[in-house]
Amino acid sequence: MFQSSERNVDVGSFLRGIDVNRDPSRAVVDVEEDAGVSSPNSTVSSVMSEKRSERELVAAGGGRVVEDNDAGRSLSSLDGCGSEDEDGGGNGDDGSRKKLRLSKEQALVLEETFKQHNTLNPKQKMALAKQLNLRTRQVEVWFQNRRARTKLKQTEVDCEYLKRCCENLTDENRRLQKEVSELRALKLSPHLYNHMKPPTTLTMCPSCERTSSSLSSVAPPVMASSSPMGSMSPWAAIPLQQRPAAGSH
């Protein structure tokens, strides 16, 4: 697996410091969820593999694979987790993971819940899982993926916005450059220059009595980085209320 080394230098990192989901009752809840997989695993991998096999059993044994995903089925007809505790023993033999498709009703409820809070504490997770006849792990995974999708969408929106900003700045730069060359041309033609009124757009610098828009100050604007997505936060110079937001999910 290829992971970037700067993986954790992201927006989410500092948010993790605020562990809004931390719930004192968590331990009890999680023990409940992982009932039967409570062996003291020494490594994460072993935990994962055990949890994985548990999931596979449910996914396969529950039979909630795509072929039975007709739009009309009711939530209560989803048996898989109803069998939260039962293992079903399905086709765990071939090791293939069958992918279930959430019903429209389930997706709707999950979406609505996500709108209210994009993370769930263990109690909420369990309640939601129970309501939807899903496993808590499935709810958890759905929220993880949903957060990822939201972030991706927001990134795309940000990117588009920055692209437009860049284009606007380029245009502005071009305009200013043109203005500079025009002013230079005027300056090189004293007979014309003397008879002209000073440009009304130029303001006097009160302290030095020189025009604030002297030629040197009209150099092309240089951004903090050559790229609009430079190392510095691209939003640093953009008022918060002007930042675009990804559409509702």
Add this chain to the structure above:
DNA sequence: TCGTGGAGCAACATTACCTCA
């Protein structure tokens, strides 16, 4: 009080399956 190991969690990258044009 401090260090340590385990557990749980979220973020992230990736994989694998499914649908649909």
Add this chain to the structure above:
DNA sequence: CCTGAGGTAATGTTGCTCCAC
């Protein structure tokens, strides 16, 4: 029927926090 693209559920890894010891 085949196929490639896109969507998304699921998996694996990593780092962080909390807590018991």
